Amino acid sequence: MKIYIFNPDTDMALAHNEAHYMAPSSIRGMEHDLALLPIWYARCDTAVLAPSAYNARYLQAMQQLFRLPVRLVTEPELASLPDAELEPWGWNPAFRKRMLAAGVGEERLWTQERIALYRECSSRAYALAVSDGFEKRVDSVQICGRHILVDGAKLKGDPIPKEIADSPDGYLFKSVWSSSGKGLRWCLHGFTEADRAWCLREVEVHKSVILEPIYKKVGDFAMEFFIDEAGKVSFCGYSHFVTDWKGAYQGNLLEPDEEVERWILQYVPQETLVAVRRNLQSMLEKLYGGKYTGHLGVDMMVCPDQGGYPYAIHPHVEVNLRMTMGMVARVFYNRFVACGSKGIFRVDGFRTNEALQELHTQNSKEGPLVLEAGKIVSGYLPLVPVTPQSRSLAYVKIEKVG
Structure with a gap:
């Protein structure tokens, strides 16, 4: 078991x-x-x-x-x-x-x-090899994205290369170990002494930080994979998710993989999407095969005005080497949502139990659950018990399309 x-x-x-x-x-x-x-x-x-x-x-x-x-x-x-x-x-x-x-x-x-x-x-430092792999393997397709490893020696001077310093939307530093919008230092108005102090603290503990430009985006998605004991990487589906302006996870859209693909293909040709997935699977097998067995998700973005293209895929924003909320949402949709329905999966934290109870009561009234053959057609469902002590809640809201 x-x-x-x-x-x-x-x-x-x-x-x-x-x-x-x-x-x-x-x-x-x-x-x-x-x-x-x-x-x-x-x-x-x-x-x-x-x-x-x-x-x-x-x-x-x-x-x-x-x-x-x-x-x-x-x-x-x-x-x-x-x-x-x-x-x-x-x-x-x-x-x-x-x-x-x-x-x-x-x-x-x-x-x-x-x-x-x-x-x-x-670590984010280990995953830099994904960035290097895309730069070497994928040609003539609409991709973007860059990451740089910054150590203590670079921080003593000016650690920002000109091509990143000139980024119109600024740049950010990322801690080597963190995810889901955590461990980020946003530099929207240049590199300040406070930014340097933050980086030096990170370097003191983890030896380096990651530097990258801030990219405008039209949306976030991820490719979800599983690595078996033989090191074989299998594609498990897409995660179409939502973040706040600081990159913190807010929820997943519950929709079929085909609809996620249609959304992506509004912006880039199919050859780009196919090349990204094919090359990513190859790189993941090389990097993690034989070292890790289990689920992983690779976060991506669709970005406007990159490299002369109207839109491009940033195919290596983050590698999450574990189970992910995106994979939970994908499995939930496939198993429990009726064909012709879609919705949103959310995980919210609340300051008080009263605030959680208020949202739960409102959602329950506005969206009574409708099931057909054990699948959700529409309505609200808390995915965990709502108790007098709860301060966190995972839930879905589903609606019938058309």
Whole structure:
């Protein structure tokens, strides 16, 4: 049996790289509130790790509406399931320590050496090879995007090359380990001493930072992949998502892959999209095959006015070497949304439980759930239980098209 575990602090834990790392209270609250999220992407005859009580009642209610052949497992039960395979959102030293404390045997966990390799492969610095690969492999197609590694020596002088300094929309620095709009330093008005101080702090801990131009965009999307134990990379579908102006994730559009492709092909020819996907799969196999097994997502953008083209694809904004919200949305749409319907998948945090309850009540009134043959035609559905303590909520809103 496979046990799915939602541990959204994994990127932050990798950055700290300490077994005793503890995430901020807001992230710990999110992990608790969204513990059941994996029921929507877990495979048949598996389990999800979550506290009982509210979660058990919610799972029972959902199993009356949908085909969800999963069971609930609590942390004290882990030690009594010696044959179960763990499937966390992502691996890190703190998660390994937590599982050991729960009585999980060493043989069921990634070794410290494997986690160290995974951490290296998860860094933005390691993923720079994707940028290099596109520059060398893809010719005469509409792509853009550049990343530069900046170390402490470069920061002592002027670390901004002229071609980036002249970027009309500014540039930004990225921490080596972070994702989902975190660890970013936006430089909209030149390189200030405060920017230099931020970079120096990052370099002191992680030896370098990533520098890139700020690109205007018409939208975000991702290609989702899976790497098997033989190192083979398989394409799992598209993620069409929304971010705020700082790059923080806000939600996913729930729509078929064909519709995402139609949206992209408004801006670039099919040969560009095919070349990006083909070359990306090849590079991912070379970079990560034999080093990582599991899901990964590569974030991309459609950008206007690049390299003489009216539009271009930025094919390597971010590589997320773990399960992603985009993959959750893709699986959810394919499994649970009726043909001819579409919608949005969101994960929101709230300052108070009262604010969450207000949104939940409003959505429930405005969008009563309509099902046909176990699939959603329209309406609102919280994907986790709404409790008197909840401060985070994952949910979908679906509407029938036409």
